Amino acid sequence: MEVLLPASRPLRADARRNREALLSAARQAFLGGDTDAHVEDIARSAGVAVGTLYRHFETREALIEEVYRKEVDDLCAAPGVLLDQHTPEEALRRFLLLLVDHAAVGKGMSIVLESIMATDSPVFDDARARMADALSLLLEAGSAAGTVRDDVTGSTLLRALGGICGMRATEGWLVEARQITALLFDGLRHGAPQSL
Amino acid sequence: MEVLLPASRPLRADARRNREALLSAARQAFLGGDTDAHVEDIARSAGVAVGTLYRHFETREALIEEVYRKEVDDLCAAPGVLLDQHTPEEALRRFLLLLVDHAAVGKGMSIVLESIMATDSPVFDDARARMADALSLLLEAGSAAGTVRDDVTGSTLLRALGGICGMRATEGWLVEARQITALLFDGLRHGAPQSL
DNA sequence: CACGTAAACGGAGTCGGACTCACCTTATGG
DNA sequence: CCATAAGGTGAGTCCGACTCCGTTTACGTG
Numbered sequence: 089m090e091v092l093l094p095a096s097r098p099l100r101a102d103a104r105r106n107r108e109a110l111l112s113a114a115r116q117a118f119l120g121g122d123t124d125a126h127v128e129d130i131a132r133s134a135g136v137a138v139g140t141l142y143r144h145f146e147t148r149e150a151l152i153e154e155v156y157r158k159e160v161d162d163l164c165a166a167p168g169v170l171l172d173q174h175t176p177e178e179a180l181r182r183f184l185l186l187l188v189d190h191a192a193v194g195k196g197m198s199i200v201l202e203s204i205m206a207t208d209s210p211v212f213d214d215a216r217a218r219m220a221d222a223l224s225l226l227l228e229a230g231s232a233a234g235t236v237r238d239d240v241t242g243s244t245l246l247r248a249l250g251g252i253c254g255m256r257a258t259e260g261w262l263v264e265a266r267q268i269t270a271l272l273f274d275g276l277r278h279g280a281p282q283s284l
Numbered sequence: 285m286e287v288l289l290p291a292s293r294p295l296r297a298d299a300r301r302n303r304e305a306l307l308s309a310a311r312q313a314f315l316g317g318d319t320d321a322h323v324e325d326i327a328r329s330a331g332v333a334v335g336t337l338y339r340h341f342e343t344r345e346a347l348i349e350e351v352y353r354k355e356v357d358d359l360c361a362a363p364g365v366l367l368d369q370h371t372p373e374e375a376l377r378r379f380l381l382l383l384v385d386h387a388a389v390g391k392g393m394s395i396v397l398e399s400i401m402a403t404d405s406p407v408f409d410d411a412r413a414r415m416a417d418a419l420s421l422l423l424e425a426g427s428a429a430g431t432v433r434d435d436v437t438g439s440t441l442l443r444a445l446g447g448i449c450g451m452r453a454t455e456g457w458l459v460e461a462r463q464i465t466a467l468l469f470d471g472l473r474h475g476a477p478q479s480l
Numbered sequence: 481c482a483c484g485t486a487a488a489c490g491g492a493g494t495c496g497g498a499c500t501c502a503c504c505t506t507a508t509g510g
Numbered sequence: 511c512c513a514t515a516a517g518g519t520g521a522g523t524c525c526g527a528c529t530c531c532g533t534t535t536a537c538g539t540g
Contacts, residue, residue: 138500264439302489322525334491343528485538501521507517509514
């Protein structure tokens with residue numbers, strides 16, 4: 089663990105190129121499902137040596153985190169868009185399903201979403217907070233419109249969604265995932281019998 | 285990875301004693317939250333050497349699995365008892381909460397429950413299947429009584445519960461966990477608005 | 481109660497994989 | 511075109527899971 093490149097002063101051309109290459113190689117490996125790809129292999133397939141990898145990323149974990157940040161960004165931008173186009177209730181429903189579809193894209197993606205949602209790993213603190221905010225936005229819009237319960241927080245719902253992403257690779261998992269999502273959605277709607 | 289002790293012929297007295305000691309030491313470590321306790325340490329605190337540990341357990345993972353099997357057994361026995369004492373709907377509600385409380389007992393326990401519920405690790409295939417069966421029992425009783433949806437399987441619900449156990453150690457997590465559980469329960473009850 | 485022997489034990493050693501560091505290479509601004 | 515700081519390299523370190531074989535011990539038998 090060594091002093092990293094300072095974020096100040098723009099990167100030298102070759103450094104930026106290598107950084108891209110590393111991220112792209114890692115992306116390919118992780119999204120492809122090889123979640124315990126070796127750093128040596130990632131470095132080699134990016135055409136650099138491990139030392140270079142460690143010049144750009146504190147640890148193997150940090151590299152993984154970086155790879156997935158963009159995916160999470162996309163996801164977090166969705167609620168705003170959905171709320172513009174639909175009722176809060178429908179926006180919520182669509183966002184939950186969007187999450188499921190995202191998890192379907194690649195084994196790696198679902199593992200990460202799971203990590204974000206279902207663990208306390210400090211690596212994902214940031215992503216977790218942003219996802220919780222995204223969900224809060226939807227829940228608040230819904231409860232303001234009176235169609236969604238107002239006693240559930242974004243972070244609560246986030247946790248509840250965690251299990252969904254662990255389902256990858258099970259026979260017919262997409263069907264199950266959508267079902268769980270619907271289950272949660274129904275529990276969230278105003279008018280459900282409340283046991284709380 | 286070496287040929288293990290054959291299960292035939294009862295263990296020699298000292299071997300059985302050491303096996304118990306190892307399980308007990310591992311239990312203490314894992315349930316106490318140190319989920320990446322080193323095999324060396326576990327062996328030492330059991331008063332044996334690593335070689336002995338590996339004579340009894342194929343891998344570190346196998347040892348962990350063994351430690352938690354008993355916990356899972358207890359949990360899986362609960363639905364039968366609950367169904368004797370309560371309506372199916374109430375039995376289901378209580379079982380879900382029991383799961384939460386179990387996760388509350390120790391950090392290690394919740395990590396394992398999470399592993400069982402939210403991953404595909406073959407290590408937990410058996411435990412996962414038994415948990416799913418336990419949940420199916422409850423769901424079927426409920427749908428037979430007409431108070432619970434009949435379109436949700438035990439394994440679906442199991443997945444949905446996975447996220448709950450990832451919440452350990454968050455401020456006020458028990459409250460959140462109970463809330464998610466209630467959310468799911470409400471979605472499961474017959475009479476909820478169904479979006480499926 | 482020896483004593484033979486199969487069972488069990490110990491722990492130094494191997495192996496694999498993440499991470500480091502001392503030295504070499506090269507982009508870049510003056 | 512040169513100086514120099516930024517960047518790259520990869521053999522080597524470290525650490526932890528797992529193995530191997532020489533030693534010790536439980537226990538059935540004469």
